[in-house]
Amino acid sequence: MNAVECRDLFFNRGKRSVLKGISLQIAPGELVALIGPNGAGKSTLIKLLLGLLKPASGSVRIFEKEAGSDPLNVGYLPENVSFYSGMTFEEHLSYFASLKGVGRDRVEELISVLGLECVRKQTLNRSSKGQKQRLGLAQAILSKPGLLLLDEPTVGLDPQASAFMYQELHRLKEAGCAVLVCTHELLLAQAYMDRALMICGGKKAAEGTCREMIRQSGLSEETAEMSLLDIYCRVLDKENGKEVL
Numbered sequence: 001m002n003a004v005e006c007r008d009l010f011f012n013r014g015k016r017s018v019l020k021g022i023s024l025q026i027a028p029g030e031l032v033a034l035i036g037p038n039g040a041g042k043s044t045l046i047k048l049l050l051g052l053l054k055p056a057s058g059s060v061r062i063f064e065k066e067a068g069s070d071p072l073n074v075g076y077l078p079e080n081v082s083f084y085s086g087m088t089f090e091e092h093l094s095y096f097a098s099l100k101g102v103g104r105d106r107v108e109e110l111i112s113v114l115g116l117e118c119v120r121k122q123t124l125n126r127s128s129k130g131q132k133q134r135l136g137l138a139q140a141i142l143s144k145p146g147l148l149l150l151d152e153p154t155v156g157l158d159p160q161a162s163a164f165m166y167q168e169l170h171r172l173k174e175a176g177c178a179v180l181v182c183t184h185e186l187l188l189a190q191a192y193m194d195r196a197l198m199i200c201g202g203k204k205a206a207e208g209t210c211r212e213m214i215r216q217s218g219l220s221e222e223t224a225e226m227s228l229l230d231i232y233c234r235v236l237d238k239e240n241g242k243e244v245l
């Protein structure tokens with residue numbers, strides 16, 4: 001059973017077509033990067049997977065159920081997470097655990113695994129961006145979801161904190177969690193994710209491993225060792241009608 005099964009998704013904002021026929025499958029334990037230029041429709045796709053937006057046409061199934069019908073099985077870390085700044089890390093995580101019906105053991109496990117022990121009694125208004133992102137990730141995976149959706153989770157993080165975030169995704173992969181990360185950090189996406197879906201103007205521009213994306217996009221065979229960043233730039237040029245070698 002796939003964690004995500006989207007078929008031919010269309011979504012409009014007023015008269016503007018934002019997603020134009022996106023299909024995507026993600027199996028349990030797969031790490032997929034969602035990439036594309038600003039305004040391509042990445043966050044919109046994530047909101048459709050969460051069931052927060054409904055498609056104009058096409059279908060979105062999460063573990064074979066309608067999107068949004070099983071929220072505890074889908075973790076979400078939004079682009080701009082809001083925290084109760086007067087709470088400590090421990091209070092914050094415990095509060096969300098109680099909302100989700102998650103026990104004390106899991107709170108302690110996440111404090112330990114995500115390296116939050118040293119800040120557990122610290123209030124959030126005295127913490128760094130990296131510490132808060134760890135807390136955001138902890139909140140997103142409190143209920144041990146089968147699918148995790150992250151919207152630009154490493155913006156503003158230093159390289160070590162970013163790498164930590166992606167290493168955590170590998171731990172989740174080993175536990176069978178499917179992960180979709182919307183990101184502009186193509187070096188990290190190439191280093192840590194299994195494959196990428198690139199969307200451009202609401203349409204799929206390329207998908208797969210670097211090699212698969214090169215083949216699908218009709219880029220030259222000589223470019224077989226290109227980085228994800230190179231591929232991204234070439235695919236964008238092609239989409240914009242520029243000549244591509």
Ligand SMILES: Nc1ncnc2c1ncn2[C@@H]1O[C@H](COP(=O)(O)OP(=O)(O)OP(=O)(O)O)[C@@H](O)[C@H]1O
Pocket residue numbers: 013018036037038039040041042043044045
């Ligand atoms: N609440 C909204 N109301 C109207 N239009 C919106 C809204 N949110 C997004 N859009 C439009 O939908 C399109 C897709 O936006 P979306 O946020 O999905 O892009 P994105 O790929 O996530 O971009 P970015 O990389 O900048 O975060 C854009 O043209 C954007 O202007």
